[in-house]
Amino acid sequence: MAELKRVIESCRKCDLWKTRTNTVFGSGNFNARLAFIGEAPGRDEDLQGKPFVGRAGMLLERLLKTIGIKRDEVFIGNVLKCRPPNNRTPSSFEVSQCEPYLVAQLQLIRPRLIVCLGLTAAKTLLKVEYTLGQFRQNMFKYHGIDVLVTYHPAAVLRNPNLEKFIREDFEKIKRLYSES
Numbered sequence: 372m373a374e375l376k377r378v379i380e381s382c383r384k385c386d387l388w389k390t391r392t393n394t395v396f397g398s399g400n401f402n403a404r405l406a407f408i409g410e411a412p413g414r415d416e417d418l419q420g421k422p423f424v425g426r427a428g429m430l431l432e433r434l435l436k437t438i439g440i441k442r443d444e445v446f447i448g449n450v451l452k453c454r455p456p457n458n459r460t461p462s463s464f465e466v467s468q469c470e471p472y473l474v475a476q477l478q479l480i481r482p483r484l485i486v487c488l489g490l491t492a493a494k495t496l497l498k499v500e501y502t503l504g505q506f507r508q509n510m511f512k513y514h515g516i517d518v519l520v521t522y523h524p525a526a527v528l529r530n531p532n533l534e535k536f537i538r539e540d541f542e543k544i545k546r547l548y549s550e551s
Contacts, residue, residue, distance in 0.1 A: 372401050375475050379452050384468035387453035393420030397448030397476060404551050405444070405544070406482040407431065408473065409523060410491040411451035411461050422447050427524035431488075434524070434537065438545035446480050448473065450495045466495055477516070483551035485516055486544055489523030507540065517551075519543060 376396045382388060395412040398421050407423075415425035423431050432442050451461050451469045461469075473495070477485070487493040493506050496513050497520075506520035521540035527533045 372476075372479055375472065375479065379472050382452070382468075382472075385453075385465045387451070387455060387465060390456055391453040392417045394452045395420055395422050395449060395454075396452060397422055397446060399442060399446040400444055401446060401480055403444065403446040403480060404483045405440070405486070405548050406446040406448070406477065406480060406484070407486045407488055408492040408496070409447075409449045409488040411449050411458075412454040413458050413525075414454065416449075417454035422449055423524075426528055430524040430528060434541045437538070438541050438548075440545070440548065446476075446482065448476060450492050461491060466491065470495055477513075482516060484544070484547050485513060485518045486540075487518060487520045489526065492523075493518075493520040507536070517547060519547065 379396055380394050382394070395416045409423065412422060413425050413427070416422055422428070431447070435442055435445070450466055450473055452472060455461050455465065485496065487496060487506070490503055494500065496518060497511050503520065503522065511518040511520070519540065522533050522537045524537070527537050
């Protein structure tokens with residue numbers, strides 16, 4: 372894992388390295404049964420070099436707490452390891468350059484359940500063009516690993532009407548996690 376982190380820190384495959392403060396490798400338990408994958412680091416994450424440390428991260432921690440899971444029990448990462456300027460949606464080229472790093476992380480961690488937070492993570496791992504509603508209605512497999520898709524916490528912060536749906540999804544996560 373340390374070698375992969377060094378490779379990511381020196382990455383220059385796309386132009387995001389020019390504007391990053393830090394790469395954001397991911398954090399938590401590298402032997403976790405449960406992995407959360409988001410889209411890309413935001414401003415706070417770029418400054419601290421850790422994923423989900425801003426408002427979306429605080430919401431994610433609260434959601435974890437409601438289902439009795441501690442943040443340090445899980446792995447939390449993103450598809451992209453560098454922040455896109457102004458938190459814009461990552462380009463397909465940027466995703467394609469970072470995806471091998473995410474794949475390597477998941478191969479090393481070997482979680483039993485992956486939760487994709489938002490469309491970018493879901494489309495990157497699952498390679499299907501569904502709406503978030505379609506993703507939420509189904510369970511998927513990624514190299515034999517169960518995958519559940521829910522809203523990104525940042526989307527819930529922008530649209531509080533989504534909170535009831537993400538809470539429903541976290542109840543599913545609780546059940547699946549206890550079965551894994």
